[in-house]
Amino acid sequence: MYLKRCIYILCCCLSFIACKEEPLITFKEVNFSDGDSPMVEVNIPMAEGNKTIANAINSSIEKSVIADLQIGEVDTVSFHSIKESINGFNKEFEAFQHDFPDSAYPWEAQIDGDIMYQSENIISIALTSYMNTGGAHGNLTITFFNFNAQTGKIISNSDLFNDKDAFYKLAKAYFQKQVDYKKILFDPEKFVLPSNIGYSEKGITLLYNTYEIAPYSTGVIEFTIPYDEVNSLLVFDGVQ
Template sequence: MLQIQRNFYILIFLFVLSCNKEVKTSFSEINITTENNAIVEVNVPEANGKKTITEQINSEITKTIAAALHIGDPDSVPSVSVEESIKRFNEEFQDFKRDFPETELPWEAQIDGEVVYQSPEIICVAITTYTNTGGAHGLSNVTFLNFNATTGNKISNEKLITDFEAFKKMAKPYFDKAIAEKEHAIFDTEAFQLPANIGYTEDGLVLLYNTYEIAPYSTGIIEFKIPYEEAEPFLAFNHL
C-alpha cells in the first residue's frame, strides 16, 4: 500500500513539473501566397509554442506585411490577413493596368523575414521588404520587431533602452563613422536622432535608418552595430 501511495505522489509531482515547464517558442519558415498571384512573394517566420505568446508575435508580423503591401494612406492600413493583403495588392495592380494600359512596368513585392536573435528574455525578428509599384525604382525597407520572450508583447524602442539620452550620446560616434563611409552624402550630424529600427543580433545591437529616413534615396540604408559590451548598461533586457 505504501509503495502504491509513493508511486502516486511521484506521478503527481511529475505531472505538476511538466505543467510548469516553460514551452520555448520555436519558429518555422512559411511561404504565403494566393490564387492568381504572380507579383508577390512572402517568406516569413511563424512562431510556434504557447498560444498566448505566439499569437502576439504572429499578429505583429502580419501587421508589418500588411503595411508593406498597402497602397494608399500609411496611417490607414487595414487589419487583414497576409492572404488578403496579397489579394488587395494584386487587385490594385490590375486596376492600375486598366487605368494606364500603355504602362508596361510590372509591379512586384518581395517580403522575407528571419529570427535574428532569441534569448529567454527577448526575440528579434527582421522583416525585409522590397516593393516596386511601377516607379523609377523600387523601395527596400527593413523592420526590426522586438518581442518580450515571456509574453510575446512587442517592445517599443522606449522600453528597449533605459536611458535614451545617455544611449544616444554613446551611439553618436558609431553613427558618425557609418555616415563617413557614405560618399557624396550630406548629414546634419548635430541633429542626430536614434533610428526607428533598433534590433538585437547575436553580436551586438543594430541601429538602422531606412531609405529616406534621414537622407535621400541615393544614400540607401544606413546601419551600424554597437557591441553589447558598450550597449549593455543601457539595455532593459538581458542579451544573454
C-alpha cells in the first residue's frame, strides 16, 4: 500500500512538471497565396495554444501583413484579412496594367515570418517583406515583434530594458565597433537606436532597414550584442 502511494505521488509530481514545462504557445507555418497569381506569397508563423494569447499574437502579425500589402497610404487600409489584401493587391496590379499596358514590369510581393526567439516570458518574431510594384528596384523591409509570452501583447522597445540609458551607450559602442559608421550614416555624429530590436539565440539583435540611417546602397545594417554583455540590462533574461 505504501509503495502504491509513493508511485502515485511520483506520477502526480511528474505530471505537474510536464504540465508546467509545456509552453502556452506553439507555432505552425501558414501559407497564403493566390493560385491564379503567383505574384503574391505569404509564409508566416501562426500561434496556437492558449486562445487569448494566440489571438493577440496572430492579430498583430496579420495586421502587419495587411499593411505591407497595401498599395498607397497605409492609413486607408480597409481589408480585414490577408486573403482580402492579396485580392486587393492583384486588383491594383490589374488596374495598373489597364492604365499602362506597355509596362513590362511584373509586380511581386513576398512576406516571410520567422521565430527569432521563444521563452516562457518573451517571443520575438521577424517579418521580412519584399515588394516590387514596377520601380527600379524592390523594397525590402524587416520588422521585429517582441511579444509577452504570457499575454500575447506587444512589448515596446523601451520596455525591454531596465536601464535605457545604459543600453543606449552599450549599443552605440557596439555599433561603432561593428560598423564603419562614419562612411555610411546620413549623420555620422548622431547615433540613434533602430526601430527593430529583438531577441535572438545569440543575443539582442539590432537592425536598421534600408534608408533608416544610411543610403540605399548600404542595405540593411544588423548586429547582435551577446547576452553575456547585455543580460544585466534586460527586463526579460536571454539564454547565454
